[in-house]
Amino acid sequence: MRIGIICEYNPFHNGHIYHINKIKEKYPDSSIVLVVDSFFTERGDISVLDKVSKTKIALENNIDLVIELPFAFATQSADIFAYGAISILNKLNCDLLIFGSESNNIEELKKTALTELEDSYNNVVKDYLNDGVNYPTALAKALNFVGGYSINKPNDLLGISYIKR
Secondary structure, three states, X not given: OEEEEEXXXXXXXXXXXXXXXXXXXXXXXXXXXXXXXXXXXXXOOEOOOOHHHXXXXXHHOOOOEEEEOOHHHHOOOHHHHHHHXXXXXXXXXXXXXXXXXXXXXXXXXXXXXXXXXXXXXXXXXXXXXXXXXXXXXXXXXXXXXXXXXXXXXXXXXHHHHHHHO
């Protein structure tokens, strides 16, 4: 089995080691493909580690293949970031994506992702934008209005974007 991980490793920490070790424990005969940003983060900040250091650290910690997420995807909104990373993992025929989550509630994340795919959600987002609300706030307000969800943790938000892809 080939398992995909999408990370920034900015910086690489014990939570990342835990994540990798749990995957290796649960799927001992699998290979892990990591899609990682390079010099800039999704938020547009300069990464603490350069891409060579990230690759070296990942390989030293049982990642089997490291692929760079191109800048054009790596520095965008969660949906574009996810689209780029998931596209790469799909082309590499990954069987499973494993990602971190603050809520640890995949069913809630799936429901939220489905809500974000509804036309009514997109219409409410547009209404908020037309009222002068900034994009991230419009997304959060529309999600709460349409689905009653209030999700604001970074890994959960990325997880929703991964699920939509």
